[in-house]
Structures are given as C-alpha cells and as structure tokens.
Amino acid sequence: MCLKTLKLGAYDSVIQFNDGFNGCLNVLKGLNIKDLGYFTLQGYNNLDKTRIQDSVRHCTPVSKKRRKLLRAVRKKTICVLDSKEGELYKSGGF
Numbered sequence: 001m002c003l004k005t006l007k008l009g010a011y012d013s014v015i016q017f018n019d020g021f022n023g024c025l026n027v028l029k030g031l032n033i034k035d036l037g038y039f040t041l042q043g044y045n046n047l048d049k050t051r052i053q054d055s056v057r058h059c060t061p062v063s064k065k066r067r068k069l070l071r072a073v074r075k076k077t078i079c080v081l082d083s084k085e086g087e088l089y090k091s092g093g094f
Helices: 002-019 021-030 038-058 061-085
Strands: none
Touching: 002 021, 021 038
C-alpha cells in the first residue's frame, strides 16, 4: 500500500511540474469526473498563475545574487560558531 501511495504522489508531482494544475484536470477528466466546479477551475488557474509568477521572480539576477549572499552569510556564521565551540561530535568518541 505504501509503495502504491508513493508512486501516485510521484506521478502527481510530475504532472504538476510539467503541466501545472491544469494537468490534474486532465487526469480528473480521464477518471470520468466531469462535473468540475467553477471554483475548482478558478482555483487551479490561480495556482498556476502564482506558480509561474514566482518562478519568473525567482529567476531574476537580483534574486539569484541575494540567495548566494544569504548562503555565504549562513556558511560564515556556521564556520564562526564551529571555531568557537570546537569539536562537538567525534565518531566513537564516547
């Protein structure tokens, strides 16, 4: 049962990645679920619009530069804390 659930989740993720939530509508139609409500269709369209807008915003050079800067600050903070605290864990040290 768990493997079947995992496979269905993976299939759903691939459909949403490739076709968005409108791809899910095709699956529902294939399952003979024909009476999809107005709000379901509007909700799926809004989710797709938001997903596309977010992907465009995250691909801008400013956004990429900001992510790199934050990653560098986070790594530097970890290095500083590691040097202050010293070695906290050693395999087989207990």
